[in-house]
Each structure stands twice: as structure tokens, then as C-alpha cells.
Amino acid sequence: MAETFGSAAALLSLRSPDHPVVCIRPHLIEERARRVVGAFPGDVLYAVKCNDTPVVLEALWRGGVRHFDTASIGEVRLVKRLLPRASCHFMHPVKSAEAIAEAYHEHGVRRFAFDHEDELAKILAATDNARDLELFLRLAVPGQGSLLSLTGKFGVAGEEGVRLLRRARTVAAAVGLTFHVGSQCLDPEAFARAIAIAAEVAHAAGGVDHLDVGGGFPARYRGDEPPFEAFVRRIQGAVFAHRLDCALQCEPGRLLVADGASVLARVELRRDQALYINDGVYGNLAELKWIGPLFPIRLVRPSGVVTGERAAFDLFGPTCDSIDSMPGPHWIVREVKEGDWLEVGMMGAYSNALRTRFNGFASSEIAILRDPGWYRPQADLAPALAA
Ligand SMILES: Cc1ncc(COP(=O)(O)O)c(C=O)c1O
Numbered sequence: 001m002a003e004t005f006g007s008a009a010a011l012l013s014l015r016s017p018d019h020p021v022v023c024i025r026p027h028l029i030e031e032r033a034r035r036v037v038g039a040f041p042g043d044v045l046y047a048v049k050c051n052d053t054p055v056v057l058e059a060l061w062r063g064g065v066r067h068f069d070t071a072s073i074g075e076v077r078l079v080k081r082l083l084p085r086a087s088c089h090f091m092h093p094v095k096s097a098e099a100i101a102e103a104y105h106e107h108g109v110r111r112f113a114f115d116h117e118d119e120l121a122k123i124l125a126a127t128d129n130a131r132d133l134e135l136f137l138r139l140a141v142p143g144q145g146s147l148l149s150l151t152g153k154f155g156v157a158g159e160e161g162v163r164l165l166r167r168a169r170t171v172a173a174a175v176g177l178t179f180h181v182g183s184q185c186l187d188p189e190a191f192a193r194a195i196a197i198a199a200e201v202a203h204a205a206g207g208v209d210h211l212d213v214g215g216g217f218p219a220r221y222r223g224d225e226p227p228f229e230a231f232v233r234r235i236q237g238a239v240f241a242h243r244l245d246c247a248l249q250c251e252p253g254r255l256l257v258a259d260g261a262s263v264l265a266r267v268e269l270r271r272d273q274a275l276y277i278n279d280g281v282y283g284n285l286a287e288l289k290w291i292g293p294l295f296p297i298r299l300v301r302p303s304g305v306v307t308g309e310r311a312a313f314d315l316f317g318p319t320c321d322s323i324d325s326m327p328g329p330h331w332i333v334r335e336v337k338e339g340d341w342l343e344v345g346m347m348g349a350y351s352n353a354l355r356t357r358f359n360g361f362a363s364s365e366i367a368i369l370r371d372p373g374w375y376r377p378q379a380d381l382a383p384a385l386a387a
Contacts, residue, residue, distance in 0.1 A: 002024070002055060002366045002367055002368050003015075003367055003368070004367070004368040004369075004370060005367055005368070005369055005370070006369070006370055006371060007369060007370075007371045008023060008262070008264055008300045008305075008341070008343045008369065008371075009300050009301065009302055009303065009304045009305065011023070011264070011367050011369070012264070012300060012301065012302040012341055013302035013303070016302075017264070017266075017365065018266070018278075019278060019363035019365060020263060020264060020265045020266075020278055020279035020283060020284060020363050020365070021263070021264045021363075021365045021366070021367050022053075022261060022262075022263055022284055022347070022351065022352045022365070022366045022367070023261060023262045023263070023264060023343070023366075023367050023368075023369045024053065024055055024056060024260060024261045024348070024366060024367070024368055024369070025260050025261065025262075025368075025369050025370070025371070025372075025373050026055050026056070026058070026059035026062075026260070026368060027059075027370070028259055028260045028372075028373055029056060029059035029060060029063065029256065029257055029260035029348070030059045030060070030062045030063040031063065032063065032255075032256055032257070032259065032260065033046075033059070033060045033062075033063025033064055033065050033256055034063045034064055035228070036228055036252060036255060036256055037063065037064040037065060038064075039228055039229050039232050040228075040232055040248070040250055041232070041236065041248055042247055042248030042249045042250065043066075043067045043247075043248075043249040043250075044065055044067060044249070044250055044252065045067040045068055045069040045089055045091070045212075045249055045250065045251045045252075046060050046065050046067070046068050046069065046251075046252065046253065046256055046257075047069045047071075047215050047251050047252065047253030048068050048069060048070050048071070048075040048078070048079060048253075049069075049071050049075070049253065049353060050253030050254055050256075050257055050348075050349045050350060050353060051253075051257045051261070051348055051349060051350075051351070051352065051353050052075060052078055052353060053352065053366060054078075054082055055366070055368065056257055056260065056261075056348070057078075057079065057082055057083060058082065058083070059260070060256060060257075061083050061086065065256070066085075066086060066087060067086070067087045067088075067089060067249070068083075068086055068087070068088050068089065069089055069091045069215075069251040069253075070088045070089065070090055070091070070103075070109075071090075071091065071092040072092065072099065073096075073098070073099035073102055073103060075088075076088045076090070076099075076102075076103050076107050076109060077107070080107050087108075088103065088107060088108075088109050089109065089110075089111035089112075090103050090109050090111065090112045090113065091111070091112075091113045091136065091178060091212070091251060092113060093113045093114055093115040093116070093119060093138045093154045093155075094116075094119060094154075095112070095119070095122075095123075097122055097125065097126045098126075100112065100122065100123055100126035100127065101126040101127065104126065104127040104130060105127075110132055110133060110134050110173075111134040111135075111136060111176075112133065112134075112135055112136065113135075113136045113137075113138050113178055114135060114136070114137065114138070114164075114168075115137060115138040115139075115154055115155055115156050115164070116156075116164075117164060117167065120135070120164065120167065120168060120171075123135070124171060129171075131173060132173045133171070133172045133173060134172060134173060134174040134175070134176065134209070134210065135168040135171075135172040135174075135175055135176070136175070136176040136177065136178040136210065136212055137156065137161060137164050137165050137168060137175070137176070137177055137178070137201075138154050138155045138156070138178050138179065139155050139156060139157065139161055139177055139178070139179045139194070139197060139198055139201060140154075140155030140156060140157045140179075141155065141179040141180075141181055141190075141193065141194035141197055141198075142181075142190070142193060142194075143181065143182040143190075144187070144190060145181065145182070145185050145186055145187030145189065145190035146181055146182025146183055146184055146185035146186070146187075146190065146216055147182070147183065147184040147185075147186070147291050147292075148182055148183040148184055148290065148291060149182045150180045150181075150182050150183065150216075151182070154180075155179065157197070158201075161177075161201040161205075162201055162204040162205045165177070165201060165202070165205035165208070166205045166206065169205065169206065174209035174210060175208050175209055175210070176208055176209060176210030176211060176212055176246070176249075177198045177201060177202060177208055177210075177211055177212065178211075178212035178213075178214060178251075179194045179197070179198060179212075179213070179214050180214035180215060180216060180251075181194050181214060181216045182216055183215065183216050183253075183254060184216070184218050184219065184221075184254060184291060185216035185217065185218060186218055186225055186226065187226075188226060188230050188231045188233075188234035188235075189234065190216070191213055191231060191234055191235050191238065192234050192235075192237070192238040194213070194214075195211070195213070195235065195238035195239060195242060195244070196238065196242060198211060198242075198244070199238075199242030199243070199244055202244060202246075203243075207245070207246070208244070208246050209246055209247065210246055210247050210248075210249060211239065211244055211246050211247075211248055211249075212248075212249045212250065212251065213235055213248065213249075213250050213251075214250065214251050215250065215251040215252045215253050215254070215255070216252075217231055217250075217252050217254070217255040218254070218255065219254045219255055219258030219259060219346060219349060220258070220259060220346070220375060221258075221291075221294035221295060221346055221376065222294060222376065223375055223376055228252075228255060235248070253349060253350075254349040254350070257348035257349050258346050258347075258348045258349040259345075259346055259348060259373060259375070260348040260373075261347050261348035261351065262343050262344055262345045262346070262347050262369075262373065263279060263284045263285060263343070263344045263347045263351060264300070264341050264342070264343050264344075265277040265278055265279035265284075265285070265341065265342050265344065266278045266339065266340070266341050266342075267336060267337065267338050267339065267340045267341070267342065268318070268338065269338055270336065270337055270338055273311065273312065273313050273314060273328075274313065274314045274315075274316060275313050275314070275315050275316070275332070275336065275342070276316045276318070277315055277316070277317065277318070277342060278318050278361070279317060279318065279361075279363075280315075280316065280317010280318055280319060280324045280325075280326065281317050281319075281323055281324045281325070281326065282317065282319050282321070282324055282355075282356045282358040282359065282361065283317060283318070283355050283356070283361055283363070284347065284351040284352050284354075284355055285315075285317065285326060285344065285347075285351070286350065286351075286354045287347075287349070287350050287351065287354075288315065288326035288330075288344070289323075289325070289326050289327075293326070293327070293328050293329055293330045294346075294376075295330075295344050295345060295346050295347065295376070296344075296345040296346060296374060296375060296376035297330055297331070297332050297342050297343065297344050297345070298332075298333075298342070298343050298345070298374070299332060299333040299335075299336050299340055299341070299342060299343075300340075300341045300342070300343045301340060301341065305343075306333050306335070306340075307333065308333045308334065308335060309333070309334050310331045310332060310333055310334060311331070311332065311333075311334040312328050312329030312330065312331060313328050313329070313330045313331075313332050313336070314326070314327050314328045314329075314330070315327075315328065315330055318359070318361050319358055319359035319361060320359060321358075321359070345373065345374060345375070345376070346375075346376075352364070352366070
């Protein structure tokens with residue numbers, strides 16, 4: 001059971017931890033969920049892979065999220081155990097027969113994704129040729145406009161898509177199309193381009209009942225990312241322009257939870273402008289490497305947040321592997337020294353979900369914080385861009 005504190009400084013003064021702590025702010029997650037569910041004209045499926053911590057899932061539920069994009073039977077079991085009335089949708093295009101059977105027969109899952117005829121056959125066999133399946137064909141779409149591309153692994157295009165969709169229609173109660181434009185997508189046009197591709201397949205195959213526009217909506221790392229509402233407007237415009245008469249759904253991960261958690265990590269050594277800290281790429285901070293030095297970082301001591309002139313630092317994680325480095329510029333108060341704590345903000349997405357035990361660094365402590373959180377100071381942006 002995670003303990004609750006008023007702030008990161010209070011946690012440090014009351015607990016004196018010697019390992020990283022993931023600090024979750026459920027009130028922010030709940031608030032964000034309410035806003036996203038209110039703005040989207042269809043079902044909002046939370047992508048559980050992004051952060052499957054129970055307090056996160058419960059906060060999303062309180063914020064009105066009722067649907068979950070589950071990519072493994074482990075995620076289905078977790079969601080149904082915590083939130084028995086939630087709907088799980090198996091949106092991973094490749095699943096084991098056992099996982100499909102358990103999802104269908106024991107957990108009430110009806111929506112399944114596929115992108116190959118053998119997967120379609122597997123879904124039918126594992127559900128005893130069920131007549132109430134809702135089958136979503138995953139389309140390949142371009143990944144321009146996103147920081148993390150998801151092209152290259154799943155999805156079909158063109159004639160093959162039309163053929164598979166027609167085939168699915170003969171066996172399913174409803175059919176849909178789904179795609180993913182890539183994570184942290186900064187360009188609403190990427191969704192319009194993907195919808196144009198989906199419309200072509202849909203019309204050629206005689207229409208669809210559902211369109212799932214996937215995830216990829218950006219979290220507010222820099223502060224100048226287009227808001228979710230701008231994406232919704234572009235999606236609705238493209239759906240209308242392409243005469244798609246179907247129900248909509250989306251699968252946000254990062255958008256819903258990124259600003260709902262931070263990570264506290266301690267400085268173990270300062271070498272000039274390099275800080276060696278006790279969390280890193282193999283722990284909670286992988287995204288500092290993969291999407292770069294976009295994250296707000298503040299210096300926290302048990303007495304409070306330290307402010308002052310900032311300087312650019314590189315960060316290094318605790319393991320021996322040189323992959324475990326998070327090149328800057330990370331803008332941190334210049335006076336930072338060994339024993340200080342860095343609070344890395346915007347760490348709700350793909351943080352503790354990606355953590356490993358590599359090299360014996362296995363801390364899994366989670367705390368709940370009641371403070372309002374914070375965003376990256378805009379003053380940081382200009383030097384970060386210039387560097
Ligand atoms: C099928 C699917 N849906 C949704 C998501 C969530 O994406 P994001 O966190 O960028 O919104 C992912 C992420 O990998 C995904 O693979």
C-alpha cells in the first residue's frame with residue numbers, strides 16, 4: 001500500500017529513502033481523464049501498457065474511463081480484477097490462442113485486433129466460432145509527425161486490407177479499422193492522413209462499424225504541443241470529409257497519465273556537468289533517453305524545492321552499461337550536489353512500466369503525492385532548443 005505525502009520534500013524528510021521513488025498524483029490523472037473523455041466523441045480506451053499501476057487505473061476509472069486497451073492476458077486479468085465493470089479490448093494484433101480463449105470466455109472481451117488471416121482464424125478457433133465478435137483490422141499508416149514511430153511491426157495496407165476486412169465481415173458481428181500514428185505525435189494532420197487511408201479501405205470493403213484512431217496524442221513535455229482538442233477537431237473533420245459513418249474510439253496512453261507522476265532520484269556523484277543518479281534507462285527513466293531531454297527536473301531537498309540559476313547537465317544511471325546514459329541538456333539548478341534529489345516530472349507514461357532489475361537495481365517504491373505537480377518552465381525551452 002503506497003503512503004501519501006503532501007509533497008516530494010515531505011516524503012524526503014519523513015522517509016529519507018536511499019532508492020528511487022515513483023510519485024503518483026492520482027488527482028491529476030483523474031482530472032486529465034475527465035477532460036479527455038469529455039472531449040472525445042466516442043469510447044476512450046486507456047492503453048494499459050503505458051502505466052498499469054493499480055492507483056493509476058483506479059484514478060482513470062474515477063475520471064470516467066470505462067474502456068481499456070489491453071495488449072496481453074496479464075493486462076486483461078489485472079483490469080478485470082481491479083475494475084470488474086470495465087470493458088477490455090484486445091487491441092494487440094498478435095495474441096496466443098490461450099490468451100484469446102481466456103479473454104473471450106472468462107473476461108467478456110469481444111473486440112479483438114488482427115492484421116493477418118491466420119490471426120483471424122486463430123481468433124475464430126479460440127472463441128469456438130463466436131458470432132458476437134467485433135474485429136478490428138490494424139492498418140499500416142505513415143509515422144511522420146511523432147517522436148516514437150510505431151511503423152514497421154504491425155498493420156496491412158491497400159488490397160490486402162480490403163480483402164481481410166471483407167473476410168472479417170463475413171464472420172463478425174461488427175468490423176472496425178484501427179491504426180497508430182506513433183507515440184507523442186505533434187501533428188494533427190498525421191491523424192487526417194491515417195483516416196484517409198482507413199477511408200479508402202473501408203469504402204472499398206463496403207464500410208465499417210468502428211474506427212479506432214489509436215493513441216499517440218502528445219503529453220505536455222515542452223508546453224507548446226497542440227492540445228487534445230485540436231486533434232479531436234482534425235479527426236472529426238477528416239471523418240466527415242471522407243464520409244465515414246461509424247462509431248469512433250481512441251486508445252491514448254501517454255496523454256492520460258504523463259503528467260500524473262514524477263520520479264525522485266538521488267545524485268550519487270557530480271562530475272562537473274555530469275550527474276550520476278540512482279535511477280536510469282533500465283529503471284524508471286528510459287524515456288529520458290528515448291524521447292530526449294524534454295522533462296522538467298527540479299532540485300528537491302527535505303527542506304523544500306530549491307530554486308536558482310540553472311545549468312545544463314548530462315545524466316547517467318546507476319548500472320554499468322553505457323547505454324544507461326541520458327544526454328542533456330537537462331536544465332537543473334546549478335548548485336546541485338551529491339546527496340541531492342532530482343524530481344523528474346511528466347513521468348507517468350512508460351516509466352515504471354518499463355523498469356527492469358538489471359544490475360541489481362530493483363527498487364519498486366511508489367508514493368502518492370497530493371501536491372499540484374508542475375510543468376517545465378518555459379524559460380528552459382529557448383536554451384534547450386539552442387543547445
Ligand atoms: C496499439 C496501441 N494503442 C495505444 C498505444 C498508446 O500509445 P500512446 O501512449 O502514444 O498514446 C500503443 C502504444 O504503444 C499501442 O501500441
